[in-house]
Amino acid sequence: MRADRIDAVLLDMGGVLLPELQSYERSVRDREFLTALAEQGVGDAESFVIERARRLRDAYRALERECRQPDVDDVLADCNPVVRGLLLRAFKRQAAPAPYAHARAVVADLARDFALGIVSNNSMAGDHHARVLRRAGILQYIGSAAWSANFGRRKPDPAMIFSVLRELGAPVERAIFVGDKLRTDV
Numbered sequence: 001m002r003a004d005r006i007d008a009v010l011l012d013m014g015g016v017l018l019p020e021l022q023s024y025e026r027s028v029r030d031r032e033f034l035t036a037l038a039e040q041g042v043g044d045a046e047s048f049v050i051e052r053a054r055r056l057r058d059a060y061r062a063l064e065r066e067c068r069q070p071d072v073d074d075v076l077a078d079c080n081p082v083v084r085g086l087l088l089r090a091f092k093r094q095a096a097p098a099p100y101a102h103a104r105a106v107v108a109d110l111a112r113d114f115a116l117g118i119v120s121n122n123s124m125a126g127d128h129h130a131r132v133l134r135r136a137g138i139l140q141y142i143g144s145a146a147w148s149a150n151f152g153r154r155k156p157d158p159a160m161i162f163s164v165l166r167e168l169g170a171p172v173e174r175a176i177f178v179g180d181k182l183r184t185d186v
Helices: 024-029 031-039 045-062 081-094 103-111 128-135 159-168
Strands: 008-011 115-120 144-147 175-178
Touching: 008 159, 024 031, 024 045, 024 081, 031 045, 031 081, 045 081, 103 115, 115 159, 128 144, 144 159, 159 175
Parallel strands: 008 115, 008 175, 115 144
Antiparallel strands: none
């Protein structure tokens, strides 16, 4: 496909714009977080966090073939609302590292010639991904974004791609997608 025939470039987020560090277990490094859990009556907070991180990852993987998202509230149903909130905030911090150093410049350059969108799989809903991209000066170049946890489906189901292309007003035959995983991005 020739570049003059492309109207839109869709980008994956993790592995393309920012490192993919989906290790919620790293939350145990945050002593303030562990103290807050202990104040809520959680004994052995480190083991508690590691077990909940494993549950979330396992629930996400279990639905991979169906391209569906786990219900995080079901996964963490044994946690009271305060503890669930603490866990989700800590996990979101781990899932939202700073973008690669060159990402903003590349995205700004692409935006001169193409409509840009983001199509990304993730396990937790929220606007934390948009905040990371906004702080890095990337989100201003993005015309539409679909994060699977907010969308309700995930790649390789093409629904998110079609949705973003509709919002961008770009036909599918005049778009490309840049991803980092054969299993989900092709």
